[in-house]
Amino acid sequence: ATPTADFTSGPAMSETEAVAALRAGWDSVEEGADLLIVGEMGIGNTTSAAAIAARLFGGEAGLWTGRGTGVEGEALAAKTQVVADGLAAHPDAGDGLDVLMRLGGRELAGMAGAMARARSLSVPVIMDGFICTAAAACLEHTVAGALDHVVAGHQSAEGAHARMLDALGKAPLLSLGLRLGEGSGAALAIGILKGAVACHSGMATFAEAGVADG
Numbered sequence: 001a002t003p004t005a006d007f008t009s010g011p012a013m014s015e016t017e018a019v020a021a022l023r024a025g026w027d028s029v030e031e032g033a034d035l036l037i038v039g040e041m042g043i044g045n046t047t048s049a050a051a052i053a054a055r056l057f058g059g060e061a062g063l064w065t066g067r068g069t070g071v072e073g074e075a076l077a078a079k080t081q082v083v084a085d086g087l088a089a090h091p092d093a094g095d096g097l098d099v100l101m102r103l104g105g106r107e108l109a110g111m112a113g114a115m116a117r118a119r120s121l122s123v124p125v126i127m128d129g130f131i132c133t134a135a136a137a138c139l140e141h142t143v144a145g146a147l148d149h150v151v152a153g154h155q156s157a158e159g160a161h162a163r164m165l166d167a168l169g170k171a172p173l174l175s176l177g178l179r180l181g182e183g184s185g186a187a188l189a190i191g192i193l194k195g196a197v198a199c200h201s202g203m204a205t206f207a208e209a210g211v212a213d214g
Helices: 015-027 045-057 074-089 096-103 106-120 130-142 161-168 184-188 190-202
Strands: 125-127 150-152
Touching: 015 096, 015 106, 045 074, 045 096, 045 106, 045 130, 045 161, 096 106, 096 130, 106 125, 106 130, 125 130, 125 184, 130 161, 184 190
Parallel strands: 125 150
Antiparallel strands: none
């Protein structure tokens, strides 16, 4: 109902709009939550995510632009050109939140706000795919350590996702060839994370298990 602006000719959101989207995500996380997973559904947001990644981590548009929902050929070339035009339109972008305002969408800002709120509440986060990772990267680029509470649930089939995870120092728990996330890859990783916590918390020490020294 309220689309963002064309980022090839100006900021996608005004500062007021970006703050409102961040706040919506922030307010969605309740105190007492055990875990946060964020996901998204949209059209064209792999384009925004690619532009954000290119601005934050450097490199040409083609390095970060992938097939998304399956575009190829001329459509992929046009998508890459849009990302390149967006980068050219914002050469003076500042920190990660400024990049998010200029090149992102409300859903990316909402996810970033939710992950920031989880950090303030010490709630662990399982990160989903390419778009979610781009939103998270905006936080890390603004404040180092902002993603210390975040693990990568999976590596998606979007080509640049692995590159972005490497740049953030996040090793994915799963790699299942998933392309369209909507939170599903991170949800699948819940069982692995719970198992790891159970092993870490429930494993007996040598003394408790009666294992002799030596």
